[in-house]
Amino acid sequence: MISEIKSSPLEAAHVVLGAKLVPFAGWNMPVQYTSIIDEHTAVRTACGIFDISHMGQFIASGPTAAAWLNGLLTNDIAKLGIGEGQYTLMLNEAGGVIDDLIAYRTGETEFFLVVNASMIDEDFAWMDARKNANVTLRNESAQWAGMAIQGPTAVEVFAKVFPDETLPPRNGIMTTAAGAVVCRTGYTGEDGFEFFSPAAEGIAWWDKFLAAGAKPCGLGARDSLRLEMGYPLNGNDLSPERTPVEAGLGFFCALEKGDFIGRETLARQKTDGPAVKLTALRYLDKGPPPRAHYPVVSADGTVLGELASGVLSPSLMTGIGMAYLPAEFSKIGTPLQIEVRGRLFSAEVVKKPFYKPAPSA
């Protein structure tokens, strides 16, 4: 199947800003505007804005929507009050990850789901095939422009653009007077919010956030920021062959809530301990930036696996990465090596996150 590459509703703004656009998850998206390191630093020290229009939005509603979603997702959606959200995962029957997403309760019987761009069609097909007569599921992905405004001064940027509105608390969601959706979430470890507006209004909002002090940031910085926090990226760190327990995301799997797809495997792995674990590695010395698929080697030279993600951390100025490794090699402090173009570079297992953002004022 040949699929056309999609354009963000904000693309014209990126072109004016001189962004480098690259294909990502079927979308033509900005990877950087000026410099990944500058953009990364802006988010860690002030405020950056990312185009996230490629991400998908589903609306699930109906009298049994909550119970239905609880059968499809790992976290306990019954714990959400109206206006609250949670990180959650959708699994296949074997407990492997189809997608990770954020689910918000926007009404007693209505939920707003934000899913990964690359998985919109697959997620929708999976969910649609399993819904019942009392549930309505709509894919609104094409109707929304999305932006993530992130950094220690994101709250000030919000106040300039919305002097009469109040940001929701962490993981909360609200609708502005103008009909846009604001979620107090992000993928950088910094304070901030994600913002969704009707697609046609996207550029006008983008320009307002820029005028209020947000610096345009591309997917390059988005990746280095999320990896410094140890946040997984579906397709790299999550896959249908790996479970959330193996990925270290057991906290988001509410085994006690009752049955859901994939639960059996998770329960077994939680009891027995997973055989492999997504393990955080950090270089001990200087070296070439670690990247996905580089081999991870034990101290005695045995290849144990490969990096699922890797980057030269702009905050730490050292190589960091994550790899699925046999559990006995995942203990903090275990000496390991990363192979780059035939040479071995010393690394050790560290605790996530790699980088701790400064507490917000």
Add this chain to the structure above:
Amino acid sequence: MNNPADLRYATSHEWVRLEGEIATVGISDHAQEELTDVVFVELPAVGRAVDAGDPTAVVESVKAASDIYAPISGEVVEVNPEVEADPSLVNTDPYGKGWIFKLKVKDAAHVSKLMDAAAYAAQIS
């Protein structure tokens, strides 16, 4: 774009400064701007013989690793330890402190087959 007239250029964006039989090699201003944020330079071993077009060094940005090719055949006689210690020199001074390696060339006449500044400027325009 800054392409000094006294240098020769390869289609793969390396520049060459020939002095006697020694060719100094780096990457062009255009190349460093495309790569942005050079964070790592892997230098070749001194003494290594290379043919024109051989991957000889690696320059890495946050996002990607790029091979640097030998623009002409020769033997690596010197590498720049400063770009190993401070890779950003490739960005800030690509034709000066950001040089990468020096070759003792096999045949200095081959350098004249590389592009001059005007031809290179046309390639990247």
